[in-house]
Amino acid sequence: xxxxxxxxxxxxxxxxxxxxxxxxxxxxxxxxxxxxxxxxxxxxxxxxxxxxxxxxxxxxxxxxxxxxxxxxxxxxxxxxxxxxxxxxxxxxxxxxxxxxxxxxx
Numbered sequence: 001x002x003x004x005x006x007x008x009x010x011x012x013x014x015x016x017x018x019x020x021x022x023x024x025x026x027x028x029x030x031x032x033x034x035x036x037x038x039x040x041x042x043x044x045x046x047x048x049x050x051x052x053x054x055x056x057x058x059x060x061x062x063x064x065x066x067x068x069x070x071x072x073x074x075x076x077x078x079x080x081x082x083x084x085x086x087x088x089x090x091x092x093x094x095x096x097x098x099x100x101x102x103x104x105x
Contacts, residue, residue: 057090
């Protein structure tokens, strides 16, 4: 019982788990990763998915073409303004496609 014990209910999402252990691990990971030094690079947690209310843009790495997927030319253009615009547009596109509820907030 939460009432009368000064506890706070926390949701990790809308799905069913086999028990409380997976939920406890998810909550533990979410809390521990914000502790200084845990992620190695303190800036790693600055630009996270949901940080700006949108899902994160796609990420690419080498090689230039992997399993038929090519890195979009804008990402290798060196033009930081165009790259930022592409990332924002992709974040909006993915959010509209996968989590339109986030856009209504």
